[in-house]
Amino acid sequence: MDGGVFANLMNGFSVALQPSVLAYAFAGCVIGTLVGMLPGLGPLAGISLLLPATFGLNPIVAIVLLAGVYYGAMYGGSTTSILMRIPGEAASVMTCIDGYAMTQRGRAGPALAIAAIGSFVAGTLSVVALMFLAPTLASFALRFGPPEYTGLLLMGLFVLAYMSGGSMLKTLAMAAVGLLLGMIGIDAMSGYTRFSYGVIELADGIGIVPVAVGLFGLSEILLTAGQQTPPAIQRPTLRQLIPSLEEMKLAIGPISRGSVIGFLIGIIPGSAHIISSFVAYGIERRMSKHPERFGRGAIEGVAGPESANNAAATGAFVPMLALGIPTGPITAVMLAAIMVHGISPGPMLITQQPDLFWGFVASMYVGNVVLLVLNLPLVGLFVNLLRIPYSYLYPAILCFCILGVYSVSNSVVDVWIMLGMGAFGYVLRKTGFEPAPIALGLILSPMLELSVRQSLAMSGGSYGIFFDRPIAITMFVGAGVLILLGLKPLLFKSKDWREKVGLEDHV
Numbered sequence: 487m488d489g490g491v492f493a494n495l496m497n498g499f500s501v502a503l504q505p506s507v508l509a510y511a512f513a514g515c516v517i518g519t520l521v522g523m524l525p526g527l528g529p530l531a532g533i534s535l536l537l538p539a540t541f542g543l544n545p546i547v548a549i550v551l552l553a554g555v556y557y558g559a560m561y562g563g564s565t566t567s568i569l570m571r572i573p574g575e576a577a578s579v580m581t582c583i584d585g586y587a588m589t590q591r592g593r594a595g596p597a598l599a600i601a602a603i604g605s606f607v608a609g610t611l612s613v614v615a616l617m618f619l620a621p622t623l624a625s626f627a628l629r630f631g632p633p634e635y636t637g638l639l640l641m642g643l644f645v646l647a648y649m650s651g652g653s654m655l656k657t658l659a660m661a662a663v664g665l666l667l668g669m670i671g672i673d674a675m676s677g678y679t680r681f682s683y684g685v686i687e688l689a690d691g692i693g694i695v696p697v698a699v700g701l702f703g704l705s706e707i708l709l710t711a712g713q714q715t716p717p718a719i720q721r722p723t724l725r726q727l728i729p730s731l732e733e734m735k736l737a738i739g740p741i742s743r744g745s746v747i748g749f750l751i752g753i754i755p756g757s758a759h760i761i762s763s764f765v766a767y768g769i770e771r772r773m774s775k776h777p778e779r780f781g782r783g784a785i786e787g788v789a790g791p792e793s794a795n796n797a798a799a800t801g802a803f804v805p806m807l808a809l810g811i812p813t814g815p816i817t818a819v820m821l822a823a824i825m826v827h828g829i830s831p832g833p834m835l836i837t838q839q840p841d842l843f844w845g846f847v848a849s850m851y852v853g854n855v856v857l858l859v860l861n862l863p864l865v866g867l868f869v870n871l872l873r874i875p876y877s878y879l880y881p882a883i884l885c886f887c888i889l890g891v892y893s894v895s896n897s898v899v900d901v902w903i904m905l906g907m908g909a910f911g912y913v914l915r916k917t918g919f920e921p922a923p924i925a926l927g928l929i930l931s932p933m934l935e936l937s938v939r940q941s942l943a944m945s946g947g948s949y950g951i952f953f954d955r956p957i958a959i960t961m962f963v964g965a966g967v968l969i970l971l972g973l974k975p976l977l978f979k980s981k982d983w984r985e986k987v988g989l990e991d992h993v
Contacts, residue, residue: 498844502852517558519861523566533819604790606855609854612800613851630957644658661923664923701907708912746797747762763798771787
């Protein structure tokens with residue numbers, strides 16, 4: 487079987503290395519990188535805008551172009567996250583935390599380099615897994631129904647809370663705020679508009695873009711503007727752009743773990759590339775011997791999430807190619823691009839269209855190399871942005887944020903949401919709360935609510951459906967274990983207090 491796989495892969499490379507395919511792969515990577523750097527656009531917007539341009543193209547060229555945009559946006563989103571604490575797209579939210587902290591310590595170059603290297607390694611390893619594991623993993627993903635999604639999403643929230651390293655109650659409180667914000671808009675099952683208070687623009691709900699840009703980018707500007715002395719202007723030397731040997735060693739484990747975590751989460755329908763970056767960051771923080779470094783510029787906090795979101799991007803193609811099932815809006819648009827050309831995706835795609843399938847797989851290898859070659863030499867150019875005085879840089883960033891957020895839906899309401907979230911994020915950071923769980927809660931809220939209500943509709947209102955399904959009950963047990971582990975420090979503190987005041991002897 488292995489011989490057949492490698493023979494098919496060589497055939498795929500004969501397709502992917504054609505000059506026309508290479509040219510479109512390069513164009514897609516460049517466009518995707520630029521799209522990922524612009525707040526408010528992201529991979530979905532870039533792919534949607536380019537979709538009409540693919541209608542007259544060869545099917546292989548069309549899918550390679552769109553995949554290049556997808557990968558490029560995953561890479562590009564880390565740039566503004568690391569340099570300016572503005573997530574170019576939602577999957578880069580976690581990169582903001584330690585990536586920007588490294589920038590403040592004069593290590594922006596190594597952070598960008600590790601992000602590019604981690605993305606390359608994760609993307610390449612995930613393509614290898616895609617070749618060998620696609621049919622098996624895709625069939626497993628098909629076993630997930632609404633009850634299983636409910637358990638998975640709940641466990642994801644508690645994984646974040648447990649792995650955060652801070653107060654579990656604070657993390658869950660922020661996630662609850664995000665869940666509540668995610669309930670604004672039209673109810674997917676009844677069609678009623680909720681909590682919009684007559685604002686038509688809120689019918690579609692609150693978008694992740696204005697929330698993320700406000701919580702991270704705008705709040706950072708407000709914090710810096712409130713300092714008596716502005717941060718010193720960074721003037722990195724060439725040596726400072728290269729990761730140290732110690733940083734490379736520290737990044738190896740997170741890159742490997744992020745690759746595995748991202749790929750496995752990627753095959754599950756939903757915003758996998760976003761969820762995987764949160765999970766990878768939490769795991770790295772929990773596994774670290776020095777968790778206090780996280781949030782202050784830990785290279786693991788950049789390597790893990792960046793590797794995970796790129797691996798998840800590849801994992802999302804498993805059910806799309808093997809079963810014809812999109813795992814989210816991005817793969818749904820790419821699926822539409824394939825179907826426009828008269829190709830039916832699904833289990834027969836590999837046998838009926840081997841050139842398309844294996845050419846696409848081979849183009850992923852090529853795309854990862856293109857992105858690495860494209861991004862590493864540009865690290866020095868990106869870091870030069872830090873030489874701009876803050877008195878000029880921050881007003882420009884603010885204008886950039888407003889234009890980026892407005893361009894998503896051409897809505898002034900989104901701009902006001904961004905400004906409100908910026909003020910809210912400023913208050914949260916001043917009072918010791920981490921805003922990242924709000925973004926995750928907002929993303930998960932519609933999926934969690936829909937899966938719960940669909941499950942209850944399936945069972946006629948009985949909650950027993952969540953405990954009748956093996957996968958679902960496993961997820962719920964896992965969530966319960968995480969709650970107990972998270973409460974363990976509080977229970978020990980309570981016991982210590984009772985011993986100090988002499989109550990333990992009377993119990």
